[in-house]
Each structure stands twice: as C-alpha cells, then as structure tokens.
Amino acid sequence: MAVTHSTAAKNAATDAVTTLLGASGSLVFRISPSSVGSPGTAVATLGLNATPFGASSGGTATAGSITSDTNATGNASPVAFATLQATGAVIVIHCAVAASASDINMTNGLTVAPGDTVSCSSLTYAALSA
C-alpha cells in the first residue's frame, strides 16, 4: 500500500529537518565514496543563511541566500554527493546527486577545479515527497 502524507505532515517533517541546520549551516559538495558517518572529500563549501530555509509550503522548503565558495578546493573526480550540515560539520542531510533529466547528457560529470567559484542560486528540500 502506498503511503501518502498530508500536506501538514509533510511540512512538519521538512521543517523539523531544516531546523536542525541551525544558524551557521553549510552546503558541501563531495566526491565518492561518501556516507553520513564517513563523508567524502569536500570540493566546495557554501555558507547557508542564518535562517537556512523558510517555512515549508506544500511539503517543500526553499533555502535563503547562499554564500558562494569563491575559491573552491576542487577535485579531479566529479561531485557525487552533497551534504547540508550544521555547525561542527554535523551532517543533517546527505544525498547522492546527479544532473536532473534535462541535463542528463552532460559530459564529464560535474567537476570543480581548484579556484573555481561555486554558487547555488536555488536550493529546495522536501523530507517527504508524498
């Protein structure tokens, strides 16, 4: 039986997770292998806003402004994971990332070279998709 949550339940779940990021969170792009317990090597670290996400609407929360990494560490390996973490590198969200369908034909993956500037203009999170 498929499980479906009410919008109120989805909002509550999403807000509960984003609250854990606190006021000094960060978005980190990493290479493989990576896990919550053993995160992969970071290639770029972007700072989240003091209020990292707005209140969830329709189950989805949208991030506030994100500070670019203007001198990325970089790596020859492509970005495979991203973490959203609180102060002290406490990982709250760990996810495998890939280009969405519209970009699935991109070549060489998403690689970041040392010194590149990495920005994130849009970031959303939904704890439960249904």
Next chain:
Amino acid sequence: MSSLMGKVGEVTFTVEIKRKDTGKIDTFNLIGKVTNEQLKEIQDGSHTLDSSKERGD
C-alpha cells in the same frame, strides 16, 4: 511482516560554476536523493515498489 514506506524526500539544486581558467560559467540543475538506488530510480524511471514483492497497491 507488513511494511509501510513513504516516498523519500529530495533536494534540488541549481549550481553555477565559474571556471577560474576561462571565466566561463557552467550551470547544472541537480537533484539529490537519500541513496544511490533512489537516485537511479529517478534517472531511469523505475521504482522499486513497482516491481518488488512489497508492492501492494
């Protein structure tokens, strides 16, 4: 034993990378899932509950 499993959440990103060497800006629309298996599902259109013994709908 019965199991109830909701659809997992996701993270979406729009990332711009300005290349130090060339000044070129590359833009990527990314999607993140909790596990590689779940990520693969959205890339190939499959879903484990559509074919596994856990399907019950």
